[in-house]
Amino acid sequence: MKRKSRQSGFSLLETLLAVSTLAVGMIFVGGTFLAGIYFATLSTERTIATVAADEAFAKMRLYGLNPYDAQLTTERFVPYEELVEIPESEQLYPSTDANSVREYSWAALCKRAEGDNRLVEVTVFIGRRIGTNTRYWAREAGEDVLDLEEVELPRPVRINVIQAAGDDEDELTIEDAVASDETEEEKFVNDGATLIDDKTGRIYRVLERYAGDNSDRIKLDRDWEGEPLTGADGGWVWVVPRPATGGRSPLVAVYQEVLRF
Numbered sequence: 001m002k003r004k005s006r007q008s009g010f011s012l013l014e015t016l017l018a019v020s021t022l023a024v025g026m027i028f029v030g031g032t033f034l035a036g037i038y039f040a041t042l043s044t045e046r047t048i049a050t051v052a053a054d055e056a057f058a059k060m061r062l063y064g065l066n067p068y069d070a071q072l073t074t075e076r077f078v079p080y081e082e083l084v085e086i087p088e089s090e091q092l093y094p095s096t097d098a099n100s101v102r103e104y105s106w107a108a109l110c111k112r113a114e115g116d117n118r119l120v121e122v123t124v125f126i127g128r129r130i131g132t133n134t135r136y137w138a139r140e141a142g143e144d145v146l147d148l149e150e151v152e153l154p155r156p157v158r159i160n161v162i163q164a165a166g167d168d169e170d171e172l173t174i175e176d177a178v179a180s181d182e183t184e185e186e187k188f189v190n191d192g193a194t195l196i197d198d199k200t201g202r203i204y205r206v207l208e209r210y211a212g213d214n215s216d217r218i219k220l221d222r223d224w225e226g227e228p229l230t231g232a233d234g235g236w237v238w239v240v241p242r243p244a245t246g247g248r249s250p251l252v253a254v255y256q257e258v259l260r261f
Contacts, residue, residue, distance in 0.1 A: 049253035077109035127154030162234030169223040188241035198236035
């Protein structure tokens, strides 16, 4: 009697389970590649920002600065371009090829260091240009001028903050400096933003801007260490806002150095 041969194989259920497992694995692998691309891009930008900051400090030494300028005090920062006439093209990076697409730029704030009038504390902001037609917020020149304008390159903007009743030591409330212009300055600061105290130069990172009715309040990465902000006028901080036309923050990194002029 001839015995029939038995054929073995995978059942439909086993096949579906195998395909499902493979699909889940591919999703995790794809997510790992995306995370790798993100961190590689971030690392590249940080490297570029370091080189651009070195170039910015070198150009400031080249163009110079009068350390005895009446605008330079130990009390507040002044934008570098308000102290020295410097072509806007010199604030682009890379600066070697004027015909290339230069995606990065720098802006600087200056404040006289305490104890030596020739020492100037310099804070450099490295930003990326998000499209050639994108416009960015800036304050018009002048200590007491608070009107906003739109410019071609990312710029740090001085905004008013207070510690209102109910705020913790690591919380600030953003005050709209010019209420009549219908520009909500609270939107200049978002999660991950970097703030510079106008008086001390200390750097803070924003962990969160609250939502809803508390959207004008922000939480910092540490307690406020500057002068008390409980008065009616509060104090001032610098931040690089998102573009006036919308989009992600153009800020890449912030660097500080004390220069002798």
